[in-house]
Amino acid sequence: xxxxxxxxxxxxxxxxxxxxxxxxxxxxxxxxxxxxxxxxxxxxxxxxxxxxxxxxxxxxxxxxxxxxxxxxxxxxxxxxxxxxxxxxxxxxxxxxxxxxxxxxxxxxxxxxxxxxxxxxxxxxxxxxxxxxxxxxxxxxxxxxxxxxxxxxxxxxxxxxxxxxxxxxxxxxxxxxxxxxxxxxxxxxxxxxxxxxxxxxxxxxxxxxxxxxxxxxxxxxxxxxxxxxxxxxxxxxxxxxxxxxxxxxxxxxxxxxxxxxxxxxxxxxxxxxxxxxxxx
Amino acid sequence: xxxxxxxxxxxxxxxxxxxxxxxxxxxxxxxxxxxxxxxxxxxxxxxxxxxxxxxxxxxxxxxxxxxxxxxxxxxxxxxxxxxxxxxxxxxxxxxxxxxxxxxxxxxxxxxxxxxxxxxxxxxxxxxxxxxxxxxxxxxxxxxxxxxxxxxxxxxxxxxxxxxxxxxxxxxxxxxxxxxxxxxxxxxxxxxxxxxx
Numbered sequence: 001x002x003x004x005x006x007x008x009x010x011x012x013x014x015x016x017x018x019x020x021x022x023x024x025x026x027x028x029x030x031x032x033x034x035x036x037x038x039x040x041x042x043x044x045x046x047x048x049x050x051x052x053x054x055x056x057x058x059x060x061x062x063x064x065x066x067x068x069x070x071x072x073x074x075x076x077x078x079x080x081x082x083x084x085x086x087x088x089x090x091x092x093x094x095x096x097x098x099x100x101x102x103x104x105x106x107x108x109x110x111x112x113x114x115x116x117x118x119x120x121x122x123x124x125x126x127x128x129x130x131x132x133x134x135x136x137x138x139x140x141x142x143x144x145x146x147x148x149x150x151x152x153x154x155x156x157x158x159x160x161x162x163x164x165x166x167x168x169x170x171x172x173x174x175x176x177x178x179x180x181x182x183x184x185x186x187x188x189x190x191x192x193x194x195x196x197x198x199x200x201x202x203x204x205x206x207x208x209x210x211x212x213x214x215x216x217x218x219x220x221x222x223x224x225x226x227x228x229x230x231x232x233x234x235x236x237x238x239x240x241x242x243x244x245x246x247x248x249x250x251x252x253x254x255x256x257x258x259x260x261x262x263x264x265x266x267x268x269x270x271x272x273x274x275x276x277x278x279x
Numbered sequence: 280x281x282x283x284x285x286x287x288x289x290x291x292x293x294x295x296x297x298x299x300x301x302x303x304x305x306x307x308x309x310x311x312x313x314x315x316x317x318x319x320x321x322x323x324x325x326x327x328x329x330x331x332x333x334x335x336x337x338x339x340x341x342x343x344x345x346x347x348x349x350x351x352x353x354x355x356x357x358x359x360x361x362x363x364x365x366x367x368x369x370x371x372x373x374x375x376x377x378x379x380x381x382x383x384x385x386x387x388x389x390x391x392x393x394x395x396x397x398x399x400x401x402x403x404x405x406x407x408x409x410x411x412x413x414x415x416x417x418x419x420x421x422x423x424x425x426x427x428x429x430x431x432x433x434x435x436x437x438x439x440x441x442x443x444x445x446x447x448x449x450x451x452x453x454x455x456x457x458x459x460x461x462x463x464x465x466x467x468x469x470x471x472x473x474x475x
Contacts, residue, residue: 013428046454050457051403075334206327218323
């Protein structure tokens with residue numbers, strides 16, 4: 001004979017429509033007779049119905065249309081990053097014990113490690129020793145710094161262009177005396193362009209581990225998508241929602257932080273410039 | 280577009296059918312993004328998590344056992360990816376609460392109804408924030424994604440009874456938060472007693 005506990009456990013299946021017809025009838029009969037289980041059922045049902053009223057976040061058609069392309073671009077970028085050869089291992093270097101039995105290889109590796117340890121130990125303990133960068137270091141680091149500087153430059157430009165659009169939207173007042181008004185088609189077109197650029201920029205920023213900038217570009221992309229998805233005419237209610245979204249997400253504060261950070265980078269030592277030697 | 284049956288899609292993925300992965304992405308992208316958004320509350324992070332999940336699926340499809348549930352396997356990947364992402368996320372600046380969903384606003388809506396909707400949304404957000412990670416996962420997978428209790432148990436690696444317990448606890452916490460809002464909301468469920 002099923003108990004209240006058994007009936008209560010079948011409530012979730014009943015709500016999702018997966019309870020077999022016979023068990024559903026049993027449950028209905030039990031609920032008619034048992035006020036405690038009926039209250040339990042009603043509570044659960046009400047919670048599910050209330051959650052049905054919850055608005056689901058939808059980033060818009062433009063976002064979904066480009067989803068596959070962005071995923072493909074990311075997969076390609078990650079794949080090429082993984083394939084990039086580590087110069088020492090896959091380049092000219094050849095393991096001298098290749099082809100020997102495994103125990104010889106392991107012995108050779110151990111001996112090489114011990115020799116390297118002795119060499120490093122002696123070098124460090126030598127009087128007047130001063131650590132210096134490897135010969136190939138400066139050229140490589142200048143190249144990396146230049147690439148990073150270029151990425152920062154493009155990101156700053158992206159943020160600046162986005163900021164202009166956001167300011168135009170946020171400061172827009174539906175006043176007929178305002179002769180300038182909001183050139184919505186132009187703002188939508190510019191937003192579309194920036195949304196298209198966002199995917200590649202985010203991939204690069206992710207690759208360079210600039211997670212905060214990547215997030216900011218993502219946040220801007222989300223708001224720009226909403227602008228790009230605005231319908232023609234004066235869609236004032238949607239504009240109001242975008243303004244409110246920009247305010248509650250503190251997007252201008254985040255932009256200010258990024259600009260401050262960029263300014264401090266610009267005023268600091270130039271990338272690749274050797275630091276003055278200290279005595 | 281009708282959803283392809285998960286089993287046939289699974290077989291085609293295992294057979295490295297080039298169109299199958301695209302089909303999987305098109306079928307699940309909204310569900311994965313939606314689930315990731317529930318955990319991250321951030322558009323950029325939700326896209327990142329959903330993409331990472333798809334990439335993991337693509338790379339580890341060979342570890343999927345033919346004949347088992349594709350739904351459970353892929354949802355386990357996206358849930359774990361989302362939870363990992365949230366745990367690793369720095370508090371600042373991603374900790375900013377993001378604005379509530381804006382896409383579904385309707386023009387000319389009654390201001391009172393709009394205010395009530397906004398209030399309800401806020402309460403639901405607060406209620407969900409009070410629910411533990413496991414409870415929230417179980418509840419969302421059952422309510423939003425229509426997964427069976429058995430699938431949820433597989434995804435979370437727990438027993439069927441634990442899943443039911445997680446969902447009922449979520450319901451009670453939601454009820455507690457929302458009871459003040461809804462006039463017709465039932466009070467705390469009566470104490471469990473056996474009448475049978």
